Amino acid sequence: MTDTLSDTATAVHTDRHGAVHALPDPAAEAQVRADDRAHVFHSWSAQALIDPLPIAAGEGSTFWDYQGNAYLDFSSQLVNLNLGHQHPDLVAAIQQQAGRLATIQPSMANDVRGELARRIAEIAPGDLDKVFFTNGGADANEYAVRMARAVTGRRKVLSMYRSYHGGTATAISLTGDPRRWANEPSDGSVAHFFGPYEYRSSWGSTTPEEEAQRALAHLEQVIVLEGANTIAAVILETIVGTNGVLVPPPGYLEGVRALADKYGIVYIADEVMVGFGRVGEWFAVNHFGVTPDLITFAKGVNSGYAPLGGVVISQRIAAHFDTVAFMGGLTYSGHPLACAPGVATFEVFERDGILERVRDLGERVVGPRLREIAAKHPSVGEVRGLGLFWAIELVKDAETREPLVPFNAAGADAAPMGAVAAACKKAGLWPFVHFNRLHVAPPLVISEEELLRGLDIIDEALTVADSYVV
Structure with missing residues (x-):
């Protein structure tokens, strides 16, 4: 017992x-x-x-x-x-925020929302300097794809078979695991590919380096055969989560970045599960020295004490919407009761190492x-x-x-x-x-x-x- x-x-x-x-x-x-x-x-x-x-x-x-x-x-x-x-700090943050301002619509500026966005931008790699807040991971992936499609003018998105990206329409289509099957058809502009998995290599690789090279060659084949000029984005979990805790071999993520640049494709890193410390980095891409165009997050940003997710956006992607309206929004985007424990999370991480x-x-x-x-x-x-x-x-x-x-x-x-x-x-x-x-x-x-x-x-x-x- x-x-x-x-x-x-x-x-x-x-x-x-x-x-x-x-x-x-x-x-x-x-x-x-x-x-x-x-x-x-x-x-x-x-x-x-x-x-x-x-x-x-x-x-x-x-x-x-x-x-x-x-x-x-x-x-x-x-x-x-x-x-x-x-956690007492996170609980106190929610209590204090509820006592002074429980909610405010997302079109207005708010102190904890702005502070959390700034803190996230400060720890994101490269020039990912802006944050669009969502209610969780699935809608973070939905909106990241929407941004990529708007910026590129293309529709198709590539994702791994061994993946989970959420239960909403496009997110479940991106998902590679069997939860997708019963929900088809949904977003038909998605194609799947095999990611690296040395233990069960699809290409008979015998070393991590071989697995990375062969997986990248496969991905490029998929890009070419699907029509590079039709592909808006490639999305992948930096470390595949539910479907295996698959740590990418050396060189793989760098290769994905290079292929995205070569073909004008937006690289979206899904860090919903591995972001905010899970692998000892603020974002797991930091471990691999790679800078995506968009990073999606949720879960660990405030330990799930209130629903919160988001998209961290590079300057290039954000600049597209300087004079063109972004066609997306959520009533609870950047909700103060969710952002307050997010700010407290940064304080705890820094104080407690x-x-x-x-x-x-x-x-x-x-x-x-x-x-x-x-x-x-x-x-x-x-x-x-x-x-x-x-x-x-x-x-x-x-x-x-x-x-x-x-x-x-x-x-x-x-x-x-x-x-x-x-x-x-x-x-x-x-x-x-x-x-x-x-x-x-x-x-x-x-x-x-x-x-x-x-x-x-x-x-x-x-x-x-x-x-x-x-």
């Missing part, structure tokens, strides 16, 4: 009326569950086949259910809770421990990642690299991964699972002791995966 809290300082939850209740609290749990099942329509789910876990409280890297069971959050919820649950500690923990703790785990378990095909963003790829056969579960597995086919996830949860760790992979993406404020404890839980849970190895 998961650990049950005994510390009365944290074994409590506060209800919507401000009343404090000790955990366990079965009556509250029953009400939450009843309301959810009767009235909440959940995303990406067959409604009658799910049973969402009611959550009572969270603090730092841990959250609790109404039975008092504690879970170490190794997924940062949806890889957005970079500063953890209930978040980027430095993420790089240190990734290099000194996570990488070496995961390599130990890989050597120990026959079910581990590969571990890969940067900072506090890693994937453990599980296989049935290390020689053939057959995945532990098939691509897009469901039902009985997905049972092995379900069993691994259940073992993690039983031991008090909430994992991020996608297809045949476990992802390691805890809050950036996680303590070293918590990090090691979580990795130990994964180590033990992988004995379940080992039982499926042929």
